[in-house]
Amino acid sequence: MTPALHLNDVRKSFGKTEIIRGLELAVHKGERHAIIGPNGAGKSTMFNLITGRFPVTSGNITLHGQDLAGLAPYEINRLGLSRSFQITNIFPNMTVFENVRCSLLWSLGYKYSFWNMVSKSRELNDGAAEILDQINLLDKRDLPAGLLAYADQRALEIGITIAGGADVIMLDEPTAGMSNTETDYIVNLIRQVTENKTLIVVEHDMGVVFDLADRISVLVYGEIIATGAPEEVRGDPKVQEAYLGAALEAEH
Amino acid sequence: MTAIDQTRSTAMGGVTLARALPWIIATAFLMVMPLIFTQNSAITIMNQMAITIVFALAYNMLLGQGGMLSFGHAVYMGLGGFLCVHLMNYVENFEIPLPLPLLPLFGGIFGMGFAMLIGTFSTRNAGTVFAMISLGIGELIAACSIIIVVFFGGEEGISADRTYGLPVFGIEFIKQIEVYYLTTFWLVLSALLMYLFSRTPVGRMANAVRDNPERAEFLGYSARWVRYCSFIASGFFCGVAGGLFAINYEILTEENLNLITSGSILLITFLGGVGLFFGPIIGAIAFTLLQTVLSLETELWQLYVGVLFLATVMFFPGGLAGLMAMHVPVVKLGKMNTLIVPYIKTLVPGAIGLLALSGLIEVIFHAKHATADDHVMSIYWTTFSTHDILPWVVLAVLSVGGIWLAKRNAPELLEAWGNANTLGD
Numbered sequence: 001m002t003p004a005l006h007l008n009d010v011r012k013s014f015g016k017t018e019i020i021r022g023l024e025l026a027v028h029k030g031e032r033h034a035i036i037g038p039n040g041a042g043k044s045t046m047f048n049l050i051t052g053r054f055p056v057t058s059g060n061i062t063l064h065g066q067d068l069a070g071l072a073p074y075e076i077n078r079l080g081l082s083r084s085f086q087i088t089n090i091f092p093n094m095t096v097f098e099n100v101r102c103s104l105l106w107s108l109g110y111k112y113s114f115w116n117m118v119s120k121s122r123e124l125n126d127g128a129a130e131i132l133d134q135i136n137l138l139d140k141r142d143l144p145a146g147l148l149a150y151a152d153q154r155a156l157e158i159g160i161t162i163a164g165g166a167d168v169i170m171l172d173e174p175t176a177g178m179s180n181t182e183t184d185y186i187v188n189l190i191r192q193v194t195e196n197k198t199l200i201v202v203e204h205d206m207g208v209v210f211d212l213a214d215r216i217s218v219l220v221y222g223e224i225i226a227t228g229a230p231e232e233v234r235g236d237p238k239v240q241e242a243y244l245g246a247a248l249e250a251e252h
Numbered sequence: 253m254t255a256i257d258q259t260r261s262t263a264m265g266g267v268t269l270a271r272a273l274p275w276i277i278a279t280a281f282l283m284v285m286p287l288i289f290t291q292n293s294a295i296t297i298m299n300q301m302a303i304t305i306v307f308a309l310a311y312n313m314l315l316g317q318g319g320m321l322s323f324g325h326a327v328y329m330g331l332g333g334f335l336c337v338h339l340m341n342y343v344e345n346f347e348i349p350l351p352l353p354l355l356p357l358f359g360g361i362f363g364m365g366f367a368m369l370i371g372t373f374s375t376r377n378a379g380t381v382f383a384m385i386s387l388g389i390g391e392l393i394a395a396c397s398i399i400i401v402v403f404f405g406g407e408e409g410i411s412a413d414r415t416y417g418l419p420v421f422g423i424e425f426i427k428q429i430e431v432y433y434l435t436t437f438w439l440v441l442s443a444l445l446m447y448l449f450s451r452t453p454v455g456r457m458a459n460a461v462r463d464n465p466e467r468a469e470f471l472g473y474s475a476r477w478v479r480y481c482s483f484i485a486s487g488f489f490c491g492v493a494g495g496l497f498a499i500n501y502e503i504l505t506e507e508n509l510n511l512i513t514s515g516s517i518l519l520i521t522f523l524g525g526v527g528l529f530f531g532p533i534i535g536a537i538a539f540t541l542l543q544t545v546l547s548l549e550t551e552l553w554q555l556y557v558g559v560l561f562l563a564t565v566m567f568f569p570g571g572l573a574g575l576m577a578m579h580v581p582v583v584k585l586g587k588m589n590t591l592i593v594p595y596i597k598t599l600v601p602g603a604i605g606l607l608a609l610s611g612l613i614e615v616i617f618h619a620k621h622a623t624a625d626d627h628v629m630s631i632y633w634t635t636f637s638t639h640d641i642l643p644w645v646v647l648a649v650l651s652v653g654g655i656w657l658a659k660r661n662a663p664e665l666l667e668a669w670g671n672a673n674t675l676g677d
Contacts, residue, residue, distance in 0.1 A: 051470065053466075072469070072474065073466075073469040073470055074469045074470070074471075074472050074473055074474045074475075077469070077470050077471060077472040078472045082470065083470055085467075089464060089466065089467045090464070090467065091459070091460050091463040091464050091467065092463060092464075093459075093462075093463050094459055094460065094463060098456065098459070101456070102456055102457060102459075102460045102468075102471060103471045105453045105456070105457065105471070105472075105473075106471060106472030106473060107472065110453035111453070112453070112454045112457075112477060112478070112481055113452060113453045113454060114449055114452045114453075114454045114455065114481065114485070115452065116452055116453060117448065117451050117452060118451055118452065118453055118456055119451060160467070160471070164471060164472060
């Protein structure tokens with residue numbers, strides 16, 4: 001079976017510095033895959049490479065067997081891959097409802113249409129309302145998104161990410177900066193909305209990772225040093241060493 | 253699922269009376285205006301206003317809806333206008349059966365065509381790059397107007413006569429009032445189409461790309477294509493405005509293309525408010541009134557417009573429309589009455605102070621620039637000599653006193669404003 005997402009010897013250099021040094025990763029269809037690793041290991045860079053935000057220096061990335069080389073972010077998105085961002089990335093001046101409705105437009109085939117009225121499409125408005133119901137923001141639908149509380153903005157970002165119906169969802173630190181209750185809430189939300197989808201999540205909170213993930217990959221200095229089920233990874237001496245080493249370095 | 257059902261009922265629905273009502277009122281208003289203001293000069297002003305409104309709305313498709321700051325947008329209006337002047341001449345010379353009211357359509361198509369060409373490279377980015385390219389193109393075309401004399405007519409421009417075309421239902425468009433109704437027809441049609449454009453998928457995505465182009469890309473939309481679509485739509489309506497200008501004035505010159513015109517449409521749109529659809533309409537009305545009525549009163553009218561613009565940018569970035577919209581929540585809470593007294597206490601002395609201050613500026617200007625023996629001037633229905641000390645003292649006292657009083661009462665207004673915007677009493 002072709003993996004949902006496959007990274008084959010992916011390298012990325014910024015100038016002379018090689019940030020990603022030969023990534024090998026296969027994410028199976030329908031699994032929840034967490035990427036962990038110390039700060040600066042290249043987790044966000046890896047996300048940006050996969051989604052076409054940066055071009056790869058060498059190696060290739062395939063989505064359901066299709067090579068993503070040279071594709072722009074919007075083209076990759078149209079192939080069924082959607083992502084969220086580490087720093088909340090929504091449309092702050094538009095209403096919550098409008099945020100979600102915009103993220104449904106392409107997948108419902110509206111493209112660059114200027115002959116349809118968005119308010120007249122039942123599938124568009126019902127679809128947006130259903131997403132809002134899933135992320136529990138239905139009662140705040142008419143607020144400008146920028147006025148939402150932080151946790152709600154993160155929930156909205158997840159809503160925008162899943163709305164287009166992509167089957168590969170990538171979330172970059174979805175619980176960053178959240179309190180424990182908020183974290184529990186978002187993790188439950190993620191679990192619900194990614195049912196039957198492939199999820200790739202970067203996360204620092206180990207509680208979240210071991211709770212959510214089917215498999216975990218550990219990224220250290222631009223390389224995956226271990227991949228496996230949560231228990232295997234936890235017991236791996238290389239992982240313990242790398243994490244401990246990085247933690248010590250961070251102290252200095 | 254009751255909440256969703258509720259959402260359904262509010263989000264759905266096509267043309268309802270509540271949505272059509274503002275348009276019906278506006279149209280009716282435009283129809284009766286010439287019956288109230290019957291003088292030819294008033295109709296001339298209203299024609300100018302209508303043309304400016306179309307231009308400002310088209311400009312705001314970029315600035316407000318799409319987040320693109322253009323410094324050279326007069327070009328698209330000007331080119332549409334030039335084409336229409338040429339068409340009028342063709343109609344006259346070759347007796348082509350092209351009815352005059354259709355001309356703005358051709359102006360629009362020409363403006364759109366040019367926008368399609370320029371947009372291919374200018375819409376690659378928003379922000380500074382876009383602004384600089386628009387400035388460059390603006391300069392380029394304005395310079396071409398003196399070089400390509402065949403099309404632009406050099407320094408005197410190109411003129412035509414609209415009355416030589418075929419009469420439409422017996423109307424020959426000799427009278428201003430006939431042009432007024434033609435312009436009004438195009439104004440309502442263009443405004444409606446531009447409004448509807450903002451409700452389409454590409455119009456909605458224009459907002460999304462304005463707010464956050466990167467996020468829009470991760471929703472499957474190319475930010476560049478979305479910008480390109482807004483750009484050519486804007487070009488079309490600018491061209492329509494140009495066509496209306498050609499019909500109304502029967503002449504186009506370099507002035508219609510240059511950066512001064514481009515700058516003033518930016519000023520008009522911002523003054524009215526870029527955030528709301530009707531903002532540019534208010535801006536165009538206010539600016540045209542200042543330009544026509546105030547310029548008759550004083551040579552310094554541009555100074556006052558400049559100050560007004562500056563004040564808008566600094567204190568009311570939402571523009572005049574934003575200022576109005578700020579009051580909607582207050583009205584909804586039923587607290588407008590609590591604001592009346594604080595408003596009077598602050599705004600009346602403030603207005604007196606500012607009027608006196610501008611009076612003082614006028615007196616200084618007159619004393620400095622009038623010929624030596626001309627020292628009699630009249631402002632605010634009063635005639636006096638600038639050599640007398642009394643007018644100076646009165647104006648100085650009024651301006652200082654008025655502004656001081658307004659400043660003293662301002663905190664009270666702010667407090668009342670805060671209270672009026674909170675629930676409960």
